[in-house]
Amino acid sequence: MSVSNLNVFGLPIDTPLQKYIFCLVFLVVFGLLAKNLVRSAIGREWMAIRDMDVAAAVIGIRPVYAKLTAFAVSSFIVGVAGGLWGFVHLGSWEPAAFSIDRSFQLLFMVIIGGMGSIMGSFFGAAFIVILPIFLNQFLPWAGGMVGVNISTAAVSHTEFMIFGALIVWFLIVEPHGLAKLWSVAKQKLRLWPFPH
Amino acid sequence: MKLRQLVLATTVAAAGLASALVSTVATAQTKEQFFPVLVYRTGAYAPNGVPFANGYVDYLKLVNARGGINGVKVSFEECETGYATDRGVECYERLKGKNGGATVFQPLSTGITFALTEKAPGDKIPLITAGYGRSESADGGVFKWNFPLAGTYWVAGDVIIQDIGKKAGGVDKLKGKHIALVYHDSPFGKEAIPILQERAAMHGFKLSLLPVTHPGVEQKSTWLQIRRDRPDYVVNWGWGVMNSTLLKEAQATGYPRENIWGVWWAGAEPDVKDIGMGAKGYNAITMQHGTEKGSAIVKEVLEKLHAKNQGTGPRDEVGEVLYMRGLFSAMFAVEGVRQAQEKYGKGKVMTGEQARWGYENLNLTQPKLDALGFKGVLRPISTSCADHMGANWARIHTWDGTKWQFTSDWMQADEQIIKPMVKAAADKYAAEKKITRRTPADCQS
Numbered sequence: 001m002s003v004s005n006l007n008v009f010g011l012p013i014d015t016p017l018q019k020y021i022f023c024l025v026f027l028v029v030f031g032l033l034a035k036n037l038v039r040s041a042i043g044r045e046w047m048a049i050r051d052m053d054v055a056a057a058v059i060g061i062r063p064v065y066a067k068l069t070a071f072a073v074s075s076f077i078v079g080v081a082g083g084l085w086g087f088v089h090l091g092s093w094e095p096a097a098f099s100i101d102r103s104f105q106l107l108f109m110v111i112i113g114g115m116g117s118i119m120g121s122f123f124g125a126a127f128i129v130i131l132p133i134f135l136n137q138f139l140p141w142a143g144g145m146v147g148v149n150i151s152t153a154a155v156s157h158t159e160f161m162i163f164g165a166l167i168v169w170f171l172i173v174e175p176h177g178l179a180k181l182w183s184v185a186k187q188k189l190r191l192w193p194f195p196h
Numbered sequence: 197m198k199l200r201q202l203v204l205a206t207t208v209a210a211a212g213l214a215s216a217l218v219s220t221v222a223t224a225q226t227k228e229q230f231f232p233v234l235v236y237r238t239g240a241y242a243p244n245g246v247p248f249a250n251g252y253v254d255y256l257k258l259v260n261a262r263g264g265i266n267g268v269k270v271s272f273e274e275c276e277t278g279y280a281t282d283r284g285v286e287c288y289e290r291l292k293g294k295n296g297g298a299t300v301f302q303p304l305s306t307g308i309t310f311a312l313t314e315k316a317p318g319d320k321i322p323l324i325t326a327g328y329g330r331s332e333s334a335d336g337g338v339f340k341w342n343f344p345l346a347g348t349y350w351v352a353g354d355v356i357i358q359d360i361g362k363k364a365g366g367v368d369k370l371k372g373k374h375i376a377l378v379y380h381d382s383p384f385g386k387e388a389i390p391i392l393q394e395r396a397a398m399h400g401f402k403l404s405l406l407p408v409t410h411p412g413v414e415q416k417s418t419w420l421q422i423r424r425d426r427p428d429y430v431v432n433w434g435w436g437v438m439n440s441t442l443l444k445e446a447q448a449t450g451y452p453r454e455n456i457w458g459v460w461w462a463g464a465e466p467d468v469k470d471i472g473m474g475a476k477g478y479n480a481i482t483m484q485h486g487t488e489k490g491s492a493i494v495k496e497v498l499e500k501l502h503a504k505n506q507g508t509g510p511r512d513e514v515g516e517v518l519y520m521r522g523l524f525s526a527m528f529a530v531e532g533v534r535q536a537q538e539k540y541g542k543g544k545v546m547t548g549e550q551a552r553w554g555y556e557n558l559n560l561t562q563p564k565l566d567a568l569g570f571k572g573v574l575r576p577i578s579t580s581c582a583d584h585m586g587a588n589w590a591r592i593h594t595w596d597g598t599k600w601q602f603t604s605d606w607m608q609a610d611e612q613i614i615k616p617m618v619k620a621a622a623d624k625y626a627a628e629k630k631i632t633r634r635t636p637a638d639c640q641s
Contacts, residue, residue: 002310002311002313002314003314004314004629005629005630014318085282089282089285090281090282090285090311091285091311091314091315092281092307092310092311092313092314093281093282093311094281094307094310094382094383095381095382096280096281096307096381096382096410097280097281097282097307099410101280133286133290136275151237151274152235152237152274152275152276153237153238153242153276155276156237156238156276156278157238
């Protein structure tokens with residue numbers, strides 16, 4: 001399956017800048033949507049079910065409804081993201097593009113970024129996307145400094161190892177992920193050197 | 197406080213200016229022809245991807261050892277795609293503008309080819325898909341930037357049926373027989389279907405389609421079905437670990453390997469070496485060449501690169517089927533640039549557009565190929581505006597337990613069948629993407 005000549009109401013989406021703006025519009029809308037949902041009644045129901053679903057059921061929250069809506073909303077958002085990824089970024093795809101590796105990547109984005117926070121998904125996505133590119137540039141350079149020739153296969157394997165190690169580390173040490181680390185850093189920086 | 201901020205600001209500005217200057221100086225100095233190398237050295241397709249990559253890189257190193265393309269040195273950079281379309285697209289985006297601009301991309305994956313076919317024309321970078329990619333991209337009138345040099349999948353499918361017919365005593369003897377196509381469930385595998393269906397209609401044999409999902413290690417149910425249906429022949433359209441799994445399953449179910457024909461990506465050492473005698477009799481089509489350890493080019497690579505410890509990969513891999521394919525894929529890339537230099541200036545670095553002209557006007561005669569070291573390996577290849585494939589010859593080789601031996605003469609694909617199919621598919625693509633067929637004037641440019 002492939003697509004070309006993408007356009008929105010006549011505006012073409014060809015250059016990287018146009019693609020970025022198009023996706024950014026979706027991101028802003030969905031970001032606001034998600035933040036509002038989390039702060040609303042249904043968001044509180046989700047938080048209650050997450051913390052202790054038996055207690056939530058006791059105080060009158062319908063567990064099936066809360067779990068179903070959580071599933072539906074997240075599936076919708078991820079579906080839109082998948083469509084954007086396929087159409088705007090790839091341009092052409094086959095069923096193997098949506099393999100289980102892709103699902104793992106999405107899972108890792110949430111785990112590393114921080115479960116239970118909207119900010120966390122941004123951090124996690126940035127991390128998963130940027131780490132391979134960073135390793136690709138950094139490892140051969142670092143290897144060059146030491147005199148070791150690092151092949152592309154080695155970079156690919158290192159990526160797997162780092163992801164695996166990070167998942168385990170985050171789940172044990174910091175389940176709230178990068179988002180928690182960020183908010184802790186902000187708190188400490190507000191004491192010194194940026195008091196306000 | 198103000199002074200400290202001022203000092204900080206000026207140092208940052210100075211650093212920024214210095215880095216900008218350094219980067220411009222660096223780009224001004226690179227006057228090399230840049231070839232990005234998309235490889236997969238990891239994943240399920242690595243056993244087959246690694247020898248190809250080694251051959252490709254070795255040839256580029258050899259070009260520099262021979263003195264470059266009329267004096268222009270070659271630079272290259274590998275990028276790992278893992279046979280995944282999204283990583284292939286990322287590699288493309290990352291490398292297309294590097295080092296003065298990429299000359300040509302060879303994705304070594306039909307899936308990535310489909311994706312890049314949409315992007316490459318916009319960025320004006322040609323794509324060489326020697327022996328893979330879209331079969332209809334042989335029609336240069338629609339696919340200006342795609343070059344499936346030396347063969348497409350429809351050529352392969354056609355010649356395989358011709359050989360099956362020969363071994364059966366004539367293509368008319370195929371009437372009423374049953375041929376099963378075990379194919380990789382991806383754009384690559386699906387390319388086989390149109391030509392085999394066409395031939396099935398022509399000769400009256402039954403074709404059954406058995407897809408195998410990536411990565412291809414789950415074939416138990418497929419072979420259960422084959423054991424039940426007992427087709428007379430099996431055509432293997434696999435890649436990577438799917439091939440060795442297929443042969444192991446055939447051995448386990450007792451299906452005679454003499455009745456299995458593989459496509460040219462399923463007929464190499466990594467597929468059969470571990471099975472050895474168990475795969476004896478397995479036939480595969482070759483893209484003109486086979487294992488060519490005695491050829492002149494192999495001797496040159498061993499002498500000029502491996503003897504000086506500058507070779508890529510192990511020495512005993514040099515000359516194997518996929519290594520040779522990598523070698524001459526790089527050769528096509530380089531010879532196209534050399535041809536472009538004839539028109540646009542010898543000794544100059546060629547842009548993607550200029551290289552595209554080179555690939556469209558490639559005229560590799562037998563003397564030229566022999567001089568490059570490919571005597572007995574390749575037949576003449578010459579492309580034109582209408583024909584981006586350049587040659588449609590193939591041979592069949594068979595695994596005898598220890599090595600591949602040629603078991604057929606040179607065979608040519610039947611253009612009477614393939615040409616109308618290519619034109620119809622290219623027209624359909626053009627209508628879908630709203631591309632107009634190239635005018636004769638455009639062909640001259």
